[in-house]
Amino acid sequence: MTGARLSPIHTRPTFSIARSLLLPLAFGALVLFSNRCPAEEPPHLDFVRGLRARGMPDLALEYLQKLSQKPPAGLAAVLPLELAKTRLELATLKPDPAGRAAEQIQARTELERFVKNNPQHPLAADASVEIARIAALQGMGQLTAARQQEEKSSRQAALLRARLQFEDAGKQPASAMKQIDVLLAGSAVSTQAQSE
Numbered sequence: 001m002t003g004a005r006l007s008p009i010h011t012r013p014t015f016s017i018a019r020s021l022l023l024p025l026a027f028g029a030l031v032l033f034s035n036r037c038p039a040e041e042p043p044h045l046d047f048v049r050g051l052r053a054r055g056m057p058d059l060a061l062e063y064l065q066k067l068s069q070k071p072p073a074g075l076a077a078v079l080p081l082e083l084a085k086t087r088l089e090l091a092t093l094k095p096d097p098a099g100r101a102a103e104q105i106q107a108r109t110e111l112e113r114f115v116k117n118n119p120q121h122p123l124a125a126d127a128s129v130e131i132a133r134i135a136a137l138q139g140m141g142q143l144t145a146a147r148q149q150e151e152k153s154s155r156q157a158a159l160l161r162a163r164l165q166f167e168d169a170g171k172q173p174a175s176a177m178k179q180i181d182v183l184l185a186g187s188a189v190s191t192q193a194q195s196e
Helices: 008-036 044-053 057-069 079-093 097-117 124-148 152-195
Strands: none
Touching: 044 057, 044 079, 057 079, 079 097, 079 124, 097 124, 124 152
16 A cells, blocks of 8 residues: 555645745734734833943944944933044043043033033933043143153143142032032922922
């Protein structure tokens, strides 16, 4: 009874027909249910902070720049802050003073924009402290440049610029304290309203 056995040739078309019917159905179900079950937003900031912690601020900056082209809703406000922090990390890796200064200036601009646009944000005080840190770093750069000047008038001009940077750095913590006071006052009001 060799004719009673089915050869593999006869079973393959049946399997192929079933597969050709199941694949479109599976794809349709996937499309149908993917709209109903949206995936959670990936932890963008954790990823960026992890890259910075591993000494890869250049990759973190690239990721943030791509992300800022179409930022997720909850992330749009803090992107300038994260960009600035990443630029500061990148500045520490720059071997030349001009490259460091350029990154610091860009970071400061982003931090100032963040504080201006989000004065009530819980991270505004953090941004003000970072601005003070940048001003101090810039003052150190000016002081180093002043020490390298051979001509007395050039050295004095560079020392004056360094002094102005340090004065600016000294003003920033006061700004941060005001922002913290505002946050504390707002927190006290909301706590009092909740207890009533």
